[in-house]
Amino acid sequence: xxxxxxxxxLVMLALGAAPASAGPAPARPAPATSSPAAPSPAAPxxxxxxxxxxSPQLVAELRPVVERARQRFxxxxxxxxxxxxxxxxxxxxxxxxxxxxxxxxxFALYEATRVRLSIDRVQLVDGAVWVYTSGEVTGRLxxxxxxxxxxxxxxxEVARREGGAWRLIGFQD
Numbered sequence: 001x002x003x004x005x006x007x008x009x010l011v012m013l014a015l016g017a018a019p020a021s022a023g024p025a026p027a028r029p030a031p032a033t034s035s036p037a038a039p040s041p042a043a044p045x046x047x048x049x050x051x052x053x054x055s056p057q058l059v060a061e062l063r064p065v066v067e068r069a070r071q072r073f074x075x076x077x078x079x080x081x082x083x084x085x086x087x088x089x090x091x092x093x094x095x096x097x098x099x100x101x102x103x104x105x106x107f108a109l110y111e112a113t114r115v116r117l118s119i120d121r122v123q124l125v126d127g128a129v130w131v132y133t134s135g136e137v138t139g140r141l142x143x144x145x146x147x148x149x150x151x152x153x154x155x156x157e158v159a160r161r162e163g164g165a166w167r168l169i170g171f172q173d
Contacts, residue, residue, distance in 0.1 A: 021027065054122035061124060062131060062159075065166050070115045076107045086162055091170025110139030110149070120154055130156045 024136070069079045073078030081101060106113070117135035124130070134153040141147050160169050 049126050050124075052124045054124055058129070059119065059122050062166060063119060066117060066119060066133075070117055073115055074113055076113070078103050078107065084167055085166070086160070086167040086169045088172075089168055089170045090172050091157075092173065094170070106139070106149075109141070111142060112140040113149070114138045114146075131159055132156050141153045 069081060069084050078100065081103060082096070085096050085099060087096055089099065094102075115135065115137050116134055120132040120134055122129065122131050133156050134155070136151040137144050137149040139149045158169050158171055159166050161167075
């Protein structure tokens with residue numbers, strides 16, 4: 001459950017933390033065969049990813065997007081948060097529809113929420129924009145008061161431009 005909450009908290013921030021898996025799912029092993037065939041050749045080694053730091057201009061472009069999403073989340077405005085998520089979002093089996101359900105559940109549970117968030121770094125990984133964030137979400141429960149819902153450090157999420165706006169796309173796993 002913490003992975004879902006972290007994902008929701010960061011999706012609402014438009015470019016926040018990733019689900020617990022920080023990359024694509026591992027490849028499944030090939031099924032075993034019963035014939036004593038010759039051993040198959042080893043699979044080629046995966047190509048190393050090309051990683052470069054994003055330009056200061058790109059980081060500056062992302063900061064107000066994150067801030068607007070943070071404000072919409074604190075306003076408990078699911079309709080203002082979800083446009084920051086691509087219809088093709090998929091990460092650790094979670095889709096945009098699943099994120100919507102989790103977000104609405106969080107808004108129903110907590111009377112109010114607060115978010116502290118910082119962009120740690122932005123990298124281009126094989127051309128994709130990876131945004132690493134740290135932060136904390138607190139929520140106010142009836143009778144119990146304010147409590148920490150989630151905290152994270154250096155968590156990545158993948159974003160891209162769609163229709164002129166930045167949207168989260170997840171790791172597509």
